Amino acid sequence: MECQKTKDQTAYPVFYDVEPTEVRNQSGAVGEAFAKHVKGSWIFSFIKRLTRKRMSENEEEDDVGRWRIALKEAASLAGMELKNTFNGHEAMFIQKVVKDICLKLHSINLIDDENLVGMKTRVMKVVSYLESGFDDVQMIGIKGMGGGGKTTLARAIFDHMSIRFEGKSFVENVREVSKGSSSGLKKLQKQVLQDVLNDQSIDVTSVFDGKKKMKKVLCSRKVLVVLDDVDDIHQLEALAGSSKWFKSGSKIIITTRDEQVLVISQRVNLIHDVDLLSHEEAICLFSSYAFGREIPDEGYEELSENVLDYAAGLPLTIKVLGSHLCGRSKMKDEAIRILESCGYHAEIGLRVLEQKSLITISNDGRLGLHDHIEEMGRNIVRRLHPDEPNRHNRLWIKEEIEYILDNDLVRFKFTCKGTEATRSIKLLNTHLSADIIMRGLRNMNELRFLYVDTPFGGVDEVDQYLPDTLQSLHWPGYPLECLPQTFQTNELADLAMVQSNIFQLSEGGERKVLNKLRFLDLKYSKLRTFNLGMTIDLEMLDLKKCNDFLELHMPVALLKLKFLNLSGSMLPQGLDRLECLEELYLMDCISLRDIPNSICNxxxxxxxxxxxxxxxxxxxxxxxxxxxxxxxxxxxxxxxxxxxxxxxxxxxxxxxxxxxxxxxxxxxxxxxxxxxxxxxx
CATH class of the missing domain: 3.80.10.10 (Ribonuclease Inhibitor)
Known part of the structure; x- marks a missing residue:
């Protein structure tokens, strides 16, 4: 009761097998307890005497008096009484208490984030509409341009209302996850089912299977589902096919940049335009990020106005300009490895980009890139030949890459024209086998960077091929036991084949020329032996958990090697030749008994x-x-x-x-x- 008065907290009395009048008047069971307490006050005095000076009788009476007053005040507060709730059914009573408290906490805490300027009004506008038909299945769309605050608004509504539903799911980045692939839609369907049922064991074998399961599950419970960043009618058909899928009272919120998706679906009850920030709200939001307060610092008023004119009321743009907060993430060290391997001065370049607020670098070394900037870069690559991916210098769309690698001209005649333009490929989650990939690479005579993930199948000896121009090669799960015999590694500076079948870089006794190799990552591979004399410019070597690894030869001093990870592998001889090493990782080296003197040097x-x-x-x-x-x-x-x-x-x-x-x-x-x-x- 003292905390309620002095710390702005709320007391919520629960009367369990006792009536409020008994607490208020200290009668009945409460009166009996007080009588016992006063009678046994010598125990109370003894305990107090152990911790402070002996209490006088008046002090003891004052202490009891404070208890009486506190209980009287507590009994006057709004609370809950077991006897008069659900006929004394304890389980239902507990559920009611939990629900009431959660709702009170939500009403106190939500939409009060000082960085969500103007959000409370916007949230309550949508919530009031949803509450007006609370027993109906309602689908609403929130539309607006990128960076306008659609996701932020949907998240705030979700947080505000979710406590009232039997199941909930916030599905982020629908457009990006489902792009050009049924596996993406399956992943999103599985997420909704797992979230709603709170069961991570649920699986979805196909989009059709996902629809069947969603219809079966969602009709039996009142749910709140947010589908964020939808851009295709097929996404809605897979994730919210009909209002009949859902139990009465369920709410589905869809955010999109494309109003036509909502119109064509004919599922949506309301299309809500996201409101851009007013001038006053924009000033407040920008200042909170740029200056840590609600108004600009003195002398920055005119500059702030110019920034806000440029931002045009877009909340995300204001945040980016105010705090350099960005949305794409990649580890800085990995980006530097790839860029430097391809001949770029990455350290300097990233520093300049950070100074120009085009990227951010977090304390844990993550790069941030706003999605608008990423989209602009991709448009620059594609603008001259938008419908001819074989003429783009960078390829990242799975379907386009698979078409280029697997078309008949490449597979049978090796005469496909135009792929000479390709400098960079990043192929993820492909269904192509490794031999098809390698056949398709035969025409890419200018390829500098290659990243391939999850290929299947073996490779015939005649098909084993990698372009000699490669400078950075990342192939997790690489299926071969060594690099192709025809692959001249003269330009290779960055090689990463994690969890691969590779057990030696060169077949037989042949030694590859690796004079330019700077970064080598073969962790979790089947590597057995490696000669560092082949890689005198090596700066990073990661052989973590190479369980078959037997020997690391160091015939010469490696003055550039800074990073060495031998965790779970054997500790080699010759560590004294690594006098410039800065990082050494030997986790779980069960054969290691003594720390070699070479490490101390x-x-x-x-x-x-x-x-x-x-x-x-x-x-x-x-x-x-x-x-x-x-x-x-x-x-x-x-x-x-x-x-x-x-x-x-x-x-x-x-x-x-x-x-x-x-x-x-x-x-x-x-x-x-x-x-x-x-x-x-």
Whole structure:
């Protein structure tokens, strides 16, 4: 009751086997309890005496008096009484309490996000319409241009209303996920079913199967479903085929840029135009992101007005310009690898793009790119020959790539014209077999970047082919045991074949020329041996969990190798030739017993990870000489001794299992932090 008065909280009394009048007047069962309490107050006094000065009788009476007043006030509040609710049915009573509390929390907390400027009015406008026909199945469309706030509005409505439904599902990016593929629609149907039933084991074998299951499930429960960014009538037919699919009271919200999709479907009860921000709302939103308050900083008023004129009331544009917040995501390190392998100065280029607010780089190294900018880039690629993908220098649409690789001219005559223009291919979730892919690549004599995912089938010896011009090759699940014999790797700088069948780069005793190779990622592959003398320019080597790996040859010093991951693999000889190494990952190396002295001599080493090396029981004192060491991870390892010199390294972060503190001679993290120069464990 004190919190309700002083902290703006709400007390909600629940009267369980007691009447409000008994609480208010301290009569009946409550009166009896109070009598026992006062009678046994010597126990109360004894407990108090243990923690503070002895209480006087007046103080004890005052304490009891405060309880009486608090209970009287509580009994006067609106609450719920078991006796008069559902005839005392406890389970139904509990459900009612939970529902009431959730609704109260929603009404307090939702639509009050300070960054959702003007959202409350917009949400309540749509909600009032939905509530007017609450017992009917209603489908409404929210339309508007990209970046106008359709998704944000739909999400706010979903959050505001979802507590009232028996099932709910917010389906994002319908357009992108279902693009040109029935597997995408199956994935979305499965998501709706799993969300509504809260059962992740549900599967969908086909779009037709998904429709049958949705009809069967959705008609038996009142649901709230949001289909975000719909652009094709087939998507609605697969996900919300008819109002008869749904139980009475269900609500379906569809956001789209294309009003015709809603009109043609003839399913929608209402088409709602998303309202762009007013000038006052735009100023408030922009200032909150750019200056951290509701109005521009002094001296920035005119600039802010110019920005808002450009943004034209589009909330997303205002956010991007105000905070550089973007919507596409990719790891910065991976992007740099690919770009630098293809001859671009990626570090400088990304820095310039970030300064111009065209991309963002988060603290965890993710690149952000707004979808409008991505769309603009794709239009630039396609604008000269929009209907001739074989003349585009970059290919990313699965159906177009499959047509180019699998058409009859390529398969049988190898005389298809125009594919010489192709510089980059990214092929995901293809049904093409590896031999068809390799046949189709024979005409791409200028290909620089190739990414292939989930190919099937083997490859005949005659079909094994990769363009010699490749600079960056990513092929997870690569089916062959080595690179094609005809593939001249003179230009290759980036090779990634994760979870592949490759066990050696070259067939037999032949040695590939890999003088330009800088990045090699073969983790989870079947690689058995590798000679680093073939790759003297190598900067990154990832051999994590290569279970068949036996030997890593290091005949020469590798002065450029910065990153080495041998987690779960064998630790090779010759580590003393890696004096410039900065990151070493040896997680779960079960054969590792002692830390080699060569590691203690890596003066540039910044990150040393030894988690779950259970046979390693102590670290050498010489590790204290690694003045560049920033992070030491020994979580789950068998280490029972830490060298004293480790604690003298400035800025070092030590990661370990809390349960091993005693074995190190410490009793708490607070105690050990006093010993580290950084104070950070």
């Amino acid at each position: 890596m003066k540039c080493l910044k990150y040393l990870h030894l988690p779950y090396c259970i046979l390693v029981t102590r670290l050498p004192e010489e590790l204290g000489r690694l003045v560049c060491l920033k992070e030491l991870n020994i979580e789950g390892a068998g280490i029972s001794h830490l060298p004293q010199g480790i604690f003298e390294l400035k800025g070092l972060c030590i990661v370990w299992s809390r349960g091993r503190l005693e074995s190190y001679g410490f009793t708490s993290l607070t105690e050990i932090s006093r010993y580290t120069a950084s104070g950070y464990v």
